Amino acid sequence: MTVRDGWIDVHHHAYHPALVAELRESGVTHMAPGVPVPRWTPEGSIGVMDRCGIAGAVLSVxxxxxxxxxxEGQGLVRRTNTRTAELARDHPGRFAALASLPLPDVRATLAEIDHAFDRLGMGGAVIPASxxxxxxxxxxxxxPVFEELNRRQxxxxxxxxxAVRCECAGYAGPGPRVPPPVVDFVMDTTRCxxxxxxxxxxxxxxxxxxxxAHAGGTVPYLLERIELGAVWVAKGNDYARPESVRHHLSRLYYEVAQSAWPGVFDCLxxxxxxxxxxxxxxxxFMPESVIExxxxRIRGEKEPGAEEIGRANPLALFPGLV
Incomplete structure (x- = not known):
């Protein structure tokens, strides 16, 4: 597989050295317990991409x-977006960039959407599930944030x-008994x-x-349970009708980082x-061995096949990565 016809990675994080230094200066060294802020360079990413047959990656922070x-959030977000957009401009066809947003500050977020999309050329955003x-x-x-993002398609x-924590994952005291990335992360996406x-x-x-992210957490597995909310805990909610649930969840896109195994593909x-x-x-966060x-595993899927999951489907969302 050559770069010309290589795959497109829609879940690729860019923790620029300048950002990491800024985080450390403010005392932030970890994303979550046991998950330090990574050491990352664009050259390191491109090296892994070339070895794994990945033509382009969508960067998010x-x-x-x-x-x-x-x-301090608004200034940090602005500096982060400027650096991420510069990476995409400096590596055309290899990187696309998603904007970080200073949520939950609505006014600052709307201003950052305008700046990131209109000034920096970003066509999308990354939003945390909580x-x-x-x-x-x-x-x-x-x-108003979703209305603006909808207007911009x-x-x-x-x-x-x-930073998510959940009692159901065994969190207690100064350290979690069950590491948050193992359980809490996928439940955070599901709740959202x-x-x-x-x-x-x-x-x-x-x-x-x-x-x-991560095939929607547990959403594919819980589809039936989410639909049953209409006759149980969400009675009278028009958006919880079974036909409504299936329609809206089918329109979402599901990337399979840390989730590529046959059971997940069956659910999807x-x-x-x-x-x-x-x-x-x-x-x-995932090493090269996991990427391979x-x-x-994707290559073992017949419908959709590797060409669709690895390249055609992502390119429909990010056509600039060609």
Whole structure:
């Protein structure tokens, strides 16, 4: 596989050296317990991409909650987006860039969308599945943000918040008994998607192209349970009707970083369109050996096949990566 016809990675994080230094100066060294802020360079990414047959990668940056406190978030987000956009401009065809947003500050977020899309040339954004103040993105306060992203027909990458904690995962005291990335991350995404669905955010904003990290958390597996909410805990909610649930969840896109195994593919094929399944790596958090395993498992799928998941489907969302 050559770079010319290589795959497109829609889940690729860019923690620029200048950003890492800035985070450390403010005392932020970890994304989550056991997950340090990674050492990353564009040259390192391109090396891994070339060895793994990856033509292009969509860069995103999840900023730790601790770095967004004390009124410093807006400036940090602006500097981060400027650097990420520069990487995409400096490596045309290899990198595309998603904007970070200073949520939950609605006014600052709308200003950053304007700057990132109109000045920096970004065509999408990454949004954490839960916010620093504990809200979920489906909160009515954030309706103007989704309205603007819908107006722009943006790609929105929904990713777990690295700072998420959940009692159900065994969190207690100073350290978690169950590491948050193992359980909490996928449940963070699941909670967010169900919230967006039941609050009608997905229905009111049909032109946003949502990409869900890690195959949507547990959404594909819980489809039947989410539908049954209409006859159980969500009675009277028009957005929870079984036909509504299946329609809206089928329109979302699911990238399969850390999730590429036959059971997940079976669930995805039963729930969504074949062209909504995407290749992702979660580099640099996942090493090259995991990327190779993900790639090899995708190659074992017949419908959709490796060409669709690895290249054609991602290129439909990010046509600049050719």
């Amino acid at each position: 999840l900023l730790p909650d601790a770095a967004l406190r004390d009124g 916010l620093p103040d504990g809200r979920l993105p489906g909160d009515p306060l954030l309706a 943006a790609v929105v990458f929904l990713h777990p918040n690295p 998607v169900v919230d967006l669905l039941y609050r009608g955010v997905l229905e009111r904003n049909p032109d946003i192209r949502f990409v869900l 094929r039963a729930m969504t369109h074949p062209h909504h399944i995407l290749f992702g790596t979660d580099f640099p 395993r993900t790639r090899d």
